[in-house]
Amino acid sequence: MAKKKSSIIVNTLVLVIVTFVAIAALAVVNQITKEPIAQAELNARAEVYKTVYAEAASFDEVENTQQMLENAPEMLTNAGYDGCVIDDVLAVTDTNGDTAGYVIAASSPSGYGGNIQVAVGITKDGVIKGVDIVSHNETAGLGSKCTEPEFKSQFAGKTAAILEYSKTGASAENEIDAISGATITTNAVTEAVNAAIVFYQDSFAGGVKEKAENVTVDNAEETDNGYRITVTTKKGFAGDITLAVEIGKDSIINGFEILSSNETEGYGAKANEPDYAEQFVGLKADRITYSATGALKENNEVDAISGATYTTKAIDMAVNEAIKYYQENYGGGLSESFADENVQTSDAASSATPLSSCIRLRKRFCAQSKGTILFDIDMNPVISAKGE
Numbered sequence: 001m002a003k004k005k006s007s008i009i010v011n012t013l014v015l016v017i018v019t020f021v022a023i024a025a026l027a028v029v030n031q032i033t034k035e036p037i038a039q040a041e042l043n044a045r046a047e048v049y050k051t052v053y054a055e056a057a058s059f060d061e062v063e064n065t066q067q068m069l070e071n072a073p074e075m076l077t078n079a080g081y082d083g084c085v086i087d088d089v090l091a092v093t094d095t096n097g098d099t100a101g102y103v104i105a106a107s108s109p110s111g112y113g114g115n116i117q118v119a120v121g122i123t124k125d126g127v128i129k130g131v132d133i134v135s136h137n138e139t140a141g142l143g144s145k146c147t148e149p150e151f152k153s154q155f156a157g158k159t160a161a162i163l164e165y166s167k168t169g170a171s172a173e174n175e176i177d178a179i180s181g182a183t184i185t186t187n188a189v190t191e192a193v194n195a196a197i198v199f200y201q202d203s204f205a206g207g208v209k210e211k212a213e214n215v216t217v218d219n220a221e222e223t224d225n226g227y228r229i230t231v232t233t234k235k236g237f238a239g240d241i242t243l244a245v246e247i248g249k250d251s252i253i254n255g256f257e258i259l260s261s262n263e264t265e266g267y268g269a270k271a272n273e274p275d276y277a278e279q280f281v282g283l284k285a286d287r288i289t290y291s292a293t294g295a296l297k298e299n300n301e302v303d304a305i306s307g308a309t310y311t312t313k314a315i316d317m318a319v320n321e322a323i324k325y326y327q328e329n330y331g332g333g334l335s336e337s338f339a340d341e342n343v344q345t346s347d348a349a350s351s352a353t354p355l356s357s358c359i360r361l362r363k364r365f366c367a368q369s370k371g372t373i374l375f376d377i378d379m380n381p382v383i384s385a386k387g388e
Contacts, residue, residue: 089103106199111185112182113137117134117135127158128156143182183237187310227247249330290312290313
């Protein structure tokens with residue numbers, strides 16, 4: 001019996017020693033291979049990005065990359081790029097080993113066939129070196145033209161500030177020509193590039209720069225029951241949308257009316273219908289959001305227009321601008337849901353601001369962010385083939 005106990009103890013000790021040696025060996029192997037594996041991964045990413053920053057001597061990791069990526073989408077949402085993500089960022093170094101610029105990979109969910117991911121090279125001084133399409137699922141012969149040099153080359157040399165596209169011929173420094181017959185694709189590519197630009201500004205250029213006004217308050221007048229505020233948004237699917245919001249002195253919305261619009265018949269044009277307008281009546285004159293299905297009035301929500309994502313977003317932006325105008329001029333000041341957007345704007349104007357800080361955009365919008373991992377792309381379509 002004593003011999004049996006002794007044998008068990010010896011076997012146990014041997015097993016413990018073997019396990020310890022194995023763990024130690026694995027730790028040593030992991031330490032030895034960790035750096036080569038990381039370098040191989042970096043080299044693979046660099047191969048993709050050479051097309052947008054040809055002068056790069058090498059590419060390096062950016063300090064605090066993970067934190068920046070984790071913060072990015074919230075910043076993009078507040079900046080007007082809801083659903084966009086920053087997938088990756090690398091520093092570009094010159095032959096002296098100094099940082100010359102950055103390559104940023106960004107994705108937009110708004111492509112005709114799903115997500116479109118781009119890579120954007122930007123110099124340290126804020127000039128776009130190049131743009132390339134990393135992945136897409138656009139229609140062959142139409143949206144797929146986004147990969148052609150004639151389209152991509154338009155971005156090179158432009159200032160890293162918010163870009164627009166033109167269907168009738170680019171005429172301003174911040175404009176590019178849209179792809180004929182592929183407005184949705186053009187919009188998605190431009191949106192992804194702008195997401196990369198905003199991330200660059202926020203992370204490396206001292207804060208997000210104010211962009212061109214996408215919404216303007218055209219008129220505000222007092223009525224017998226309250227106030228009527230007329231607003232124009234430039235972000236409709238087919239151009240400008242002008243609408244009027246009537247708000248009572250009790251801070252309740254009494255009316256909503258589309259005054260002019262060129263949105264698609266059967267889709268965005270549904271915003272002109274009574275059923276859509278009636279959703280706004282009775283809501284609080286506070287931040288309004290839209291829901292794909294089942295909007296709750298108690299949450300100050302309206303139903304999105306089916307098949308008309310762009311129209312819905314544009315109207316949401318415009319209505320909220322009218323509400324903010326009401327609050328600031330007739331309602332005693334911005335409510336908490338809007339006032340939070342103005343935090344730390346003075347700091348943003350004078351120095352580099354952490355990604356988690358609130359940065360002024362268009363005088364009232366601010367930027368915060370979150371992120372994702374490299375090339376984590378959901379290819380599920382966002383817009384149906386029959387929709388906008």
